[in-house]
Amino acid sequence: QKIIEIYESVIPDHPLVEKRKMFGYPCGFVNRNMFLGTHNENMFIRLSEKDKNEFLSLPDSRQFEPIPGRIMREYVIIPAWLLEKKEDLNKWIQRSLDYVSSLPPKVKKKKS
Numbered sequence: 001q002k003i004i005e006i007y008e009s010v011i012p013d014h015p016l017v018e019k020r021k022m023f024g025y026p027c028g029f030v031n032r033n034m035f036l037g038t039h040n041e042n043m044f045i046r047l048s049e050k051d052k053n054e055f056l057s058l059p060d061s062r063q064f065e066p067i068p069g070r071i072m073r074e075y076v077i078i079p080a081w082l083l084e085k086k087e088d089l090n091k092w093i094q095r096s097l098d099y100v101s102s103l104p105p106k107v108k109k110k111k112s
Contacts, residue, residue, distance in 0.1 A: 032106035
């Protein structure tokens with residue numbers, strides 16, 4: 001699948017980055033928080049409120065909605081044209097990584 005090839009080519013090679021699956025698709029995590037992922041034919045990133053608002057002003061960008069009507073607030077879908085512009089794409093992925101790295105680590109839930 002082309003989107004997974006692109007994802008594999010842009011996911012940062014960083015000691016804190018953990019690759020796992022979410023929704024059955026490859027995703028990148030830092031401190032158990034997802035920052036980059038794939039879903040169906042799309043790639044998405046997690047951004048701060050300020051960065052998200054800036055990103056949503058780009059042509060064809062939109063919020064990530066894995067299930068219709070269930071918007072994931074801080075996540076945006078990367079438009080197809082941006083996937084072709086590796087330098088710009090990497091800058092947005094870095095902004096996502098920086099933001100998510102600043103968040104408190106997610107605590108693993110205990111099984112009851």
